[in-house]
Amino acid sequence: MHIPDGFLDTKTWIAMGGISAIFVGIAVRKMNKKISEKHIPLLGVMAAFVFAAQMFNFPVGGGTSGHFMGATLIAILLGPWSSVLIMTTVLIIQCLVFQDGGITALGANIFNMGIVGGFFGYYISAVTQFFIQGKNGILAGGLVAAWCSLVLSAVFCAVELAISGTAPFRFVVSAMAGVHAIIGIGEGLITVATLSLLMKVRPDLLKLQKI
Amino acid sequence: MKLSTKKNVIMFILFGLSFIVGLVFLIVPFTSQMPDGLEKVSEHTIGFVKKDDFAFSVKAPMPDYEVPGVRNKFNTRRYAGVIGVGLVFGVSILIGYILKKRKKKRGQDAYVHDE
Numbered sequence: 001m002h003i004p005d006g007f008l009d010t011k012t013w014i015a016m017g018g019i020s021a022i023f024v025g026i027a028v029r030k031m032n033k034k035i036s037e038k039h040i041p042l043l044g045v046m047a048a049f050v051f052a053a054q055m056f057n058f059p060v061g062g063g064t065s066g067h068f069m070g071a072t073l074i075a076i077l078l079g080p081w082s083s084v085l086i087m088t089t090v091l092i093i094q095c096l097v098f099q100d101g102g103i104t105a106l107g108a109n110i111f112n113m114g115i116v117g118g119f120f121g122y123y124i125s126a127v128t129q130f131f132i133q134g135k136n137g138i139l140a141g142g143l144v145a146a147w148c149s150l151v152l153s154a155v156f157c158a159v160e161l162a163i164s165g166t167a168p169f170r171f172v173v174s175a176m177a178g179v180h181a182i183i184g185i186g187e188g189l190i191t192v193a194t195l196s197l198l199m200k201v202r203p204d205l206l207k208l209q210k211i
Numbered sequence: 212m213k214l215s216t217k218k219n220v221i222m223f224i225l226f227g228l229s230f231i232v233g234l235v236f237l238i239v240p241f242t243s244q245m246p247d248g249l250e251k252v253s254e255h256t257i258g259f260v261k262k263d264d265f266a267f268s269v270k271a272p273m274p275d276y277e278v279p280g281v282r283n284k285f286n287t288r289r290y291a292g293v294i295g296v297g298l299v300f301g302v303s304i305l306i307g308y309i310l311k312k313r314k315k316k317r318g319q320d321a322y323v324h325d326e
Contacts, residue, residue, distance in 0.1 A: 001249050032310045040307035041220050045227035047303035048296045052231045055276060055292050057243040064251040065243035089303050098295065099271035157249065172252065179248035202223070 001069070001157055001180070002094065002109055005102030009164040016160065017107030020088075023115050027084040034211045039078065042205055046074050047086045049194070051093070058186055066183030069113055069153065072121025072146040073191045076138070077198070079210030083118030084110075108160050112153045121149035122210075135199060138206065139192050146191035147184035154180035228300065235292035240285040 008016070050070035057065040070090075075083040088110050094100040101109045125141035132140050158176035162169035198205055246254060273279065273291050281287040 001247065003249065007253070028310070032313055035307065035310050037311065040304060040311065041224050041227075043307045044300045044304040045224060045231070048228060048231050048300040051295050051299040052235050052292060055235070055242060055288070055295075056238050057245070057247065059243040059245060060248075062251075063245050065245040065247050067242075067247060085306070086303060089306065090299055093295065093299055093302065095271075097272055097298065098276050098291065099274040100276070154248065167253075175252045176248065179252060183248055 001112065001154060002091075002101030003105035003112075003157060003160070005104050007102070007164065007166055008105055008108055008160060009166075012160055012164045013104045013108060016105075016111050020107040020110040020115065023084055024088050024110065027081040027088075030081040031085055031211055034209065036209070038208060039082070039211070042078060042208065043082065043086065046070075046077060047089055050074065050086065051090050053190060054090070054094070060179070060182045060186070064179060066180070066186060068187055068190045069117055069150055071113055071117025071153075072125065072142065072149045072187070073194055075118045075122035076125050076142055076145070076191075076195065077206065078208065080118045080122040082211045083122065084114045087114030087118060108157070112157045112160070116153045116156050117149045120152050121145045124148050138199070139195055142191040142195045143188040146188040147181075150184040150187045151177055151180050228296070231296055232293055235296060236289055239288045239292045242288075 050068075050073070053068040053070060055067070057067045060066045071083045071087050074086050078086075091101060091106065091109050091113065095103055095106050095109075122145070125138075125145035128141035128144050129137040131137070154176040155173060158167075158173040159169075161167050161172050166172075195206075245251075273294070276291040276295070277287045278290045278294070281290055
Protein backbone atom coordinates (compact mmCIF):
# COMPACT_ATOMS: atom_id res chain seq x y z
CA MET A 1 0.00 0.00 0.00
CA HIS A 2 3.03 2.27 -0.30
CA ILE A 3 1.89 5.36 -2.18
CA PRO A 4 4.51 6.33 -4.80
CA ASP A 5 5.41 9.87 -5.79
CA GLY A 6 2.92 11.48 -8.11
CA PHE A 7 -0.26 9.98 -6.71
CA LEU A 8 -0.97 12.77 -4.23
CA ASP A 9 -1.32 16.43 -5.06
CA THR A 10 0.85 19.01 -3.30
CA LYS A 11 -1.70 20.18 -0.72
CA THR A 12 -2.48 16.62 0.33
CA TRP A 13 1.07 15.39 0.73
CA ILE A 14 2.14 18.52 2.59
CA ALA A 15 -0.86 18.22 4.93
CA MET A 16 -0.23 14.50 5.52
CA GLY A 17 3.44 15.21 6.11
CA GLY A 18 2.53 17.79 8.74
CA ILE A 19 0.07 15.51 10.53
CA SER A 20 2.53 12.63 10.56
CA ALA A 21 5.36 14.86 11.79
CA ILE A 22 3.22 15.88 14.78
CA PHE A 23 2.40 12.24 15.58
CA VAL A 24 6.03 11.14 15.22
CA GLY A 25 7.08 14.02 17.48
CA ILE A 26 4.62 12.92 20.16
CA ALA A 27 5.74 9.30 19.70
CA VAL A 28 9.37 10.31 20.33
CA ARG A 29 8.40 12.18 23.52
CA LYS A 30 6.26 9.30 24.80
CA MET A 31 8.97 6.76 24.08
CA ASN A 32 11.53 9.02 25.66
CA LYS A 33 9.56 9.07 28.89
CA LYS A 34 8.68 5.43 29.13
CA ILE A 35 11.23 3.36 27.26
CA SER A 36 13.20 0.88 29.33
CA GLU A 37 16.16 -1.27 28.48
CA LYS A 38 13.81 -4.23 28.09
CA HIS A 39 11.99 -2.62 25.19
CA ILE A 40 15.04 -2.03 23.01
CA PRO A 41 15.87 -5.59 21.81
CA LEU A 42 12.21 -6.31 21.01
CA LEU A 43 11.96 -2.95 19.25
CA GLY A 44 14.88 -3.82 16.95
CA VAL A 45 13.88 -7.41 16.26
CA MET A 46 10.24 -6.52 15.56
CA ALA A 47 11.26 -3.69 13.22
CA ALA A 48 13.49 -6.13 11.34
CA PHE A 49 10.66 -8.67 11.23
CA VAL A 50 8.18 -6.13 9.88
CA PHE A 51 10.64 -5.07 7.19
CA ALA A 52 11.24 -8.67 6.13
CA ALA A 53 7.56 -9.63 6.25
CA GLN A 54 6.66 -6.63 4.09
CA MET A 55 8.76 -8.21 1.33
CA PHE A 56 6.70 -11.40 1.37
CA ASN A 57 4.08 -10.60 -1.24
CA PHE A 58 1.44 -13.29 -1.45
CA PRO A 59 -1.06 -13.64 -4.30
CA VAL A 60 -4.65 -12.76 -3.47
CA GLY A 61 -6.22 -13.61 -6.83
CA GLY A 62 -7.06 -11.53 -9.85
CA GLY A 63 -3.41 -10.87 -10.69
CA THR A 64 -2.97 -8.97 -7.45
CA SER A 65 -0.65 -9.51 -4.53
CA GLY A 66 -0.61 -8.21 -1.01
CA HIS A 67 1.84 -8.01 1.83
CA PHE A 68 1.89 -7.85 5.58
CA MET A 69 1.79 -4.40 7.20
CA GLY A 70 2.71 -5.19 10.80
CA ALA A 71 1.55 -2.10 12.69
CA THR A 72 -1.03 -4.04 14.68
CA LEU A 73 1.43 -6.74 15.67
CA ILE A 74 3.87 -4.15 17.04
CA ALA A 75 1.07 -2.20 18.72
CA ILE A 76 -0.11 -5.33 20.54
CA LEU A 77 3.43 -6.15 21.70
CA LEU A 78 4.83 -2.69 22.42
CA GLY A 79 1.96 -0.21 22.24
CA PRO A 80 0.62 2.23 19.64
CA TRP A 81 3.32 4.93 19.95
CA SER A 82 6.07 2.34 19.57
CA SER A 83 4.25 1.15 16.49
CA VAL A 84 4.26 4.67 15.04
CA LEU A 85 8.00 4.98 15.65
CA ILE A 86 8.92 1.54 14.27
CA MET A 87 6.71 1.90 11.20
CA THR A 88 8.21 5.34 10.55
CA THR A 89 11.73 3.88 10.70
CA VAL A 90 10.80 1.02 8.37
CA LEU A 91 8.99 3.30 5.90
CA ILE A 92 11.84 5.83 5.76
CA ILE A 93 14.39 3.08 5.03
CA GLN A 94 12.08 1.50 2.43
CA CYS A 95 11.64 4.88 0.77
CA LEU A 96 15.25 6.09 0.81
CA VAL A 97 17.12 2.84 0.24
CA PHE A 98 14.69 0.68 -1.74
CA GLN A 99 12.53 3.32 -3.43
CA ASP A 100 9.38 1.68 -2.09
CA GLY A 101 6.91 4.49 -1.47
CA GLY A 102 7.45 8.04 -2.63
CA ILE A 103 9.47 10.61 -0.73
CA THR A 104 6.67 13.18 -1.05
CA ALA A 105 4.15 10.53 -0.01
CA LEU A 106 6.19 9.53 3.04
CA GLY A 107 3.95 11.49 5.41
CA ALA A 108 0.83 9.88 3.98
CA ASN A 109 2.39 6.42 4.14
CA ILE A 110 3.43 6.94 7.76
CA PHE A 111 -0.08 8.15 8.54
CA ASN A 112 -1.88 5.26 6.79
CA MET A 113 0.33 2.40 7.89
CA GLY A 114 1.95 3.61 11.11
CA ILE A 115 -0.62 5.84 12.76
CA VAL A 116 -3.93 4.43 11.50
CA GLY A 117 -2.57 0.87 11.58
CA GLY A 118 -0.99 1.21 15.01
CA PHE A 119 -3.77 3.02 16.85
CA PHE A 120 -6.76 1.23 15.38
CA GLY A 121 -4.92 -2.06 15.71
CA TYR A 122 -4.09 -1.41 19.36
CA TYR A 123 -7.55 -0.31 20.45
CA ILE A 124 -9.51 -2.86 18.43
CA SER A 125 -7.33 -5.56 19.96
CA ALA A 126 -7.89 -4.07 23.43
CA VAL A 127 -11.67 -4.10 22.95
CA THR A 128 -11.56 -7.71 21.75
CA GLN A 129 -9.44 -8.69 24.75
CA PHE A 130 -12.03 -7.10 27.01
CA PHE A 131 -14.59 -9.60 25.77
CA ILE A 132 -12.33 -12.63 25.40
CA GLN A 133 -9.82 -13.00 28.19
CA GLY A 134 -6.51 -14.80 28.34
CA LYS A 135 -4.36 -16.13 25.53
CA ASN A 136 -7.32 -16.68 23.24
CA GLY A 137 -8.23 -13.05 23.69
CA ILE A 138 -4.79 -11.91 22.58
CA LEU A 139 -4.95 -14.15 19.50
CA ALA A 140 -8.54 -13.26 18.62
CA GLY A 141 -7.74 -9.60 19.22
CA GLY A 142 -4.74 -9.90 16.93
CA LEU A 143 -6.77 -11.47 14.16
CA VAL A 144 -9.65 -8.99 14.29
CA ALA A 145 -7.45 -5.94 14.84
CA ALA A 146 -5.01 -6.88 12.07
CA TRP A 147 -7.80 -7.30 9.54
CA CYS A 148 -9.61 -4.11 10.55
CA SER A 149 -6.46 -2.00 10.73
CA LEU A 150 -5.31 -3.08 7.27
CA VAL A 151 -8.70 -2.34 5.69
CA LEU A 152 -8.88 1.01 7.52
CA SER A 153 -5.38 1.91 6.32
CA ALA A 154 -6.47 1.14 2.77
CA VAL A 155 -9.58 3.29 3.18
CA PHE A 156 -7.51 6.22 4.48
CA CYS A 157 -5.13 5.76 1.56
CA ALA A 158 -8.10 5.81 -0.84
CA VAL A 159 -9.54 8.94 0.77
CA GLU A 160 -6.19 10.72 0.31
CA LEU A 161 -6.15 9.71 -3.35
CA ALA A 162 -9.71 10.97 -3.75
CA ILE A 163 -8.91 14.28 -2.03
CA SER A 164 -5.96 14.66 -4.40
CA GLY A 165 -8.35 14.21 -7.30
CA THR A 166 -6.37 11.19 -8.46
CA ALA A 167 -9.39 8.91 -8.61
CA PRO A 168 -13.14 9.25 -8.03
CA PHE A 169 -14.00 8.84 -4.33
CA ARG A 170 -16.57 6.07 -4.50
CA PHE A 171 -14.59 3.93 -6.88
CA VAL A 172 -11.22 4.15 -5.18
CA VAL A 173 -12.59 3.61 -1.66
CA SER A 174 -14.55 0.51 -2.60
CA ALA A 175 -11.77 -0.90 -4.77
CA MET A 176 -9.09 -0.39 -2.12
CA ALA A 177 -11.28 -1.71 0.70
CA GLY A 178 -12.27 -4.73 -1.40
CA VAL A 179 -8.72 -5.78 -2.30
CA HIS A 180 -7.44 -5.18 1.22
CA ALA A 181 -10.30 -7.11 2.80
CA ILE A 182 -8.66 -10.17 1.21
CA ILE A 183 -5.08 -9.11 1.99
CA GLY A 184 -6.30 -8.51 5.57
CA ILE A 185 -6.84 -12.24 6.02
CA GLY A 186 -3.12 -12.75 5.40
CA GLU A 187 -2.33 -9.89 7.77
CA GLY A 188 -4.47 -11.51 10.45
CA LEU A 189 -2.93 -14.95 10.00
CA ILE A 190 0.68 -13.67 10.14
CA THR A 191 -0.15 -11.59 13.23
CA VAL A 192 -1.71 -14.58 15.01
CA ALA A 193 1.14 -16.91 13.99
CA THR A 194 3.77 -14.47 15.30
CA LEU A 195 1.87 -13.84 18.53
CA SER A 196 1.40 -17.54 19.22
CA LEU A 197 5.09 -18.23 18.47
CA LEU A 198 6.11 -15.51 20.93
CA MET A 199 3.66 -16.87 23.51
CA LYS A 200 5.42 -20.20 23.31
CA VAL A 201 9.06 -19.09 23.31
CA ARG A 202 8.95 -15.79 25.21
CA PRO A 203 5.63 -15.23 27.00
CA ASP A 204 7.28 -12.51 29.12
CA LEU A 205 7.61 -10.29 26.06
CA LEU A 206 3.85 -9.97 25.81
CA LYS A 207 3.76 -8.47 29.28
CA LEU A 208 6.09 -5.55 28.57
CA GLN A 209 4.72 -2.11 29.36
CA LYS A 210 2.90 -0.74 26.33
CA ILE A 211 3.97 2.68 25.12
CA MET B 212 13.13 -16.82 31.13
CA LYS B 213 13.59 -13.11 31.72
CA LEU B 214 14.90 -10.38 29.55
CA SER B 215 16.90 -8.84 32.34
CA THR B 216 20.17 -10.70 31.87
CA LYS B 217 22.55 -9.67 29.17
CA LYS B 218 22.97 -13.21 27.93
CA ASN B 219 19.25 -13.59 27.35
CA VAL B 220 19.12 -10.33 25.44
CA ILE B 221 21.95 -11.44 23.16
CA MET B 222 20.34 -14.85 22.67
CA PHE B 223 17.00 -13.24 21.87
CA ILE B 224 18.57 -10.93 19.30
CA LEU B 225 20.67 -13.73 17.75
CA PHE B 226 17.77 -16.15 17.51
CA GLY B 227 15.35 -13.46 16.39
CA LEU B 228 17.60 -12.15 13.64
CA SER B 229 18.65 -15.60 12.40
CA PHE B 230 15.00 -16.60 12.25
CA ILE B 231 14.15 -13.48 10.23
CA VAL B 232 17.16 -13.86 7.90
CA GLY B 233 16.21 -17.52 7.43
CA LEU B 234 12.68 -16.48 6.48
CA VAL B 235 14.05 -13.94 4.00
CA PHE B 236 16.26 -16.58 2.32
CA LEU B 237 13.48 -19.14 2.15
CA ILE B 238 10.51 -16.99 1.23
CA VAL B 239 11.72 -13.93 -0.69
CA PRO B 240 12.56 -15.71 -3.99
CA PHE B 241 9.08 -17.18 -4.08
CA THR B 242 7.06 -14.10 -3.28
CA SER B 243 4.47 -12.87 -5.73
CA GLN B 244 5.72 -10.31 -8.22
CA MET B 245 2.24 -9.26 -9.21
CA PRO B 246 1.16 -5.67 -8.51
CA ASP B 247 -0.03 -5.03 -4.95
CA GLY B 248 -3.47 -3.76 -3.99
CA LEU B 249 -2.79 -0.07 -4.60
CA GLU B 250 -0.82 -0.66 -7.83
CA LYS B 251 -3.60 -2.85 -9.17
CA VAL B 252 -6.31 -0.34 -8.32
CA SER B 253 -4.28 2.45 -9.93
CA GLU B 254 -3.45 0.48 -13.07
CA HIS B 255 -6.99 -0.58 -13.76
CA THR B 256 -8.86 2.55 -12.96
CA ILE B 257 -10.08 4.86 -15.63
CA GLY B 258 -9.27 8.35 -14.54
CA PHE B 259 -6.39 7.56 -12.22
CA VAL B 260 -4.25 10.55 -13.02
CA LYS B 261 -0.77 11.50 -11.95
CA LYS B 262 -1.05 14.56 -9.78
CA ASP B 263 2.52 15.54 -9.33
CA ASP B 264 5.52 14.95 -11.50
CA PHE B 265 8.02 14.78 -8.71
CA ALA B 266 10.74 12.25 -9.39
CA PHE B 267 13.67 11.14 -7.30
CA SER B 268 16.59 13.31 -8.33
CA VAL B 269 18.96 10.82 -6.79
CA LYS B 270 18.31 7.15 -7.40
CA ALA B 271 17.83 5.06 -4.29
CA PRO B 272 20.78 2.70 -3.83
CA MET B 273 18.72 -0.47 -4.17
CA PRO B 274 15.53 0.33 -6.08
CA ASP B 275 12.83 -2.37 -6.06
CA TYR B 276 14.76 -4.48 -3.56
CA GLU B 277 17.49 -5.37 -6.00
CA VAL B 278 21.16 -5.11 -5.18
CA PRO B 279 22.97 -3.48 -8.09
CA GLY B 280 25.49 -5.82 -9.65
CA VAL B 281 23.78 -9.02 -8.56
CA ARG B 282 22.06 -10.34 -11.67
CA ASN B 283 20.53 -13.51 -10.26
CA LYS B 284 16.88 -12.61 -9.62
CA PHE B 285 16.66 -14.99 -6.67
CA ASN B 286 19.75 -13.80 -4.90
CA THR B 287 19.48 -10.09 -5.55
CA ARG B 288 16.21 -9.87 -3.61
CA ARG B 289 17.58 -12.13 -0.90
CA TYR B 290 20.63 -9.93 -0.39
CA ALA B 291 18.53 -6.78 -0.49
CA GLY B 292 16.26 -8.33 2.14
CA VAL B 293 19.15 -9.23 4.42
CA ILE B 294 20.75 -5.78 4.03
CA GLY B 295 17.38 -4.18 4.79
CA VAL B 296 16.82 -6.37 7.85
CA GLY B 297 20.25 -5.41 9.20
CA LEU B 298 19.73 -1.74 8.44
CA VAL B 299 16.27 -1.57 10.01
CA PHE B 300 17.45 -3.50 13.06
CA GLY B 301 20.51 -1.28 13.53
CA VAL B 302 18.63 1.98 13.10
CA SER B 303 15.81 0.92 15.47
CA ILE B 304 18.23 -0.20 18.17
CA LEU B 305 20.15 3.06 17.78
CA ILE B 306 16.94 5.10 18.11
CA GLY B 307 15.97 3.03 21.15
CA TYR B 308 19.31 3.66 22.84
CA ILE B 309 19.31 7.39 22.03
CA LEU B 310 15.83 7.74 23.54
CA LYS B 311 16.89 5.75 26.57
CA LYS B 312 20.04 7.83 27.05
CA ARG B 313 18.18 11.12 26.81
CA LYS B 314 15.81 9.84 29.44
CA LYS B 315 18.74 9.12 31.76
CA LYS B 316 20.19 12.58 31.19
CA ARG B 317 16.99 14.22 32.26
CA GLY B 318 17.33 12.35 35.51
CA GLN B 319 14.07 10.55 35.17
CA ASP B 320 15.48 7.12 34.89
CA ALA B 321 13.20 4.97 36.89
CA TYR B 322 12.82 1.28 36.52
CA VAL B 323 9.70 0.72 34.52
CA HIS B 324 7.43 -1.83 36.03
CA ASP B 325 6.47 -4.27 33.37
CA GLU B 326 5.46 -7.55 34.88
